[in-house]
Amino acid sequence: MGTALAVRDGRARVLADALAAYRRRRRSRAALGAILFAAAVLLAADLGGFDPVRLVAGLPRVREFFSLLVPPIRSGQVIEDLSEWYWGLGKWLRLLADTLLMALLATGLGTLGGALLSFPAAANLTPGPVAYWISRRVLEFARAVPDLVFAIIFVFAFGLGPLAGVLAIALHTLGAQGKLFAEANENIDMKPLEGVRAAGGSPRDEIVFAALPQVLPNWISFTFWRFEVNVRSATIIGFVGAGGIGLELYEALRLSYYDDAGAILLIVACTVFAIDWASEALRGRIMHGAGA
């Protein structure tokens, strides 16, 4: 009896020691991580010229900037002052419509391309290692280069205007969507595909009838989210002349037409608000419908 207790005590001590050693190891690893992180932050602060004094000195100017954006609106003649502020409303709304169409078309084209490339780029569905390697590199390239850089190049090739912007955003979207879609493809259950093959289906049938139904809800969700991102991109892609409301905004900011800049910024912010809200509501409804 006594020996059994002693054995149990011994075992408990071994376990306790192991636990203490594990905790020490964890603590020292956490400390090392914290030190590395602090060093990285300090290095970044030095490299990035992070100067709190300059920042604090600049903050009043941020406030001043925002107060310049809104012209004085007198209580007696709100309508007159507002209509003077929004003198370019017709033109701006047209540019805004362009911007939204750019985002829509680019999301459509990019998602289509990304969807096609996501099959060779998924390890479980790819026809071979060469197709896998090529499609992965194409997606990485398209994703890592910012759309604004593509836009500058496309403005050179296709001239000023929305075409360059659409192509630039579409190419970046292709990369981003392709990667997300490929990850969704890799997480599917392979048994339905085997079922279709056993029933005599072609590789195309396997994709259409067994893979797509599994990934489609995810794909739709990613696409709504990407459309929201692309609306934001389309509002600024005009900075380099690639169409949409961005050029008008950039010119107003550059030439210090603060009233115009403020009016446009307000329109843009409201539109982004509305699109985000509508997209979220729609996504929720579609996802709920798909689940039911």
Place this chain on the structure above:
Amino acid sequence: MKDGGEGQRARLEALLAAGRPNPWPARAWAALLVGLMLYAAIAFELIGAKFVDGLPRLAGAAAMMLPPRGWEHLPEWLWALGETVAMALLGTLLGALAALPLGFACARNTLPLRMLQFGFRRFADALRSLDHLIWAIVFVRAVGLGPLAGIMAIALVDAGTLAKLYSEAIENTDRKPLDGARSAGASGAETIRWGLLPQVLPNMLASALYMWESNTRSATILGIVGAGGIGYQLSDRLRVYDWGEASTIILLILVAVYAIDLTSARLRRALIVGA
């Protein structure tokens, strides 16, 4: 026998059809979307001469990008690239720190005063409704040219985005650990520390790391408006059509983005699976 089978089949199909939602609204929406895209493609001359005429010029520019040139500028470019990575890291860190209290203020279960919570949520939406580049212009005016403006632009947008993600994570937590902490006599702050934080912290870290990756990509272009980093060099070379040097810089950006993606993925696995 055969008739019975047919009748059963018809009944089954009727049942199936009754269970399915009406397909016509979805088809109408799809037709509208495709119609709009088609209209845009024609209006923007994607289907048209402008696109076809531009292709040879695009091929010409692509041909001039090879081989990448200008390696003698490498130290200067690496410095600028370091600035870019630093902007993304600091901007994300500041944004994530600011998003922590803002996220709690935006969540329905941690700020029960509905009016106030709604106001904070709209504030977060306003922060993220403008692109990094617009905030960068604002901050270039306020603090001058250089990476500090870029850091602030990234921090502001991130504060808005992360506050939204954090508040959603907080709202999706399980109530039971909070009730448990409270019934054991914990104060309000202790309830959040021991009941709520363990549930949301992995999620928050993952979001912040994801934003870090995304911000590294955004930071590569902030230089276009003078907010520091490699973007200034790149837009400068592209504006004078120096395709060879531009392609070297794009190559450097690809390598940096790839390295950050790998680091972030490893960190995410270590911090979240290991936790």
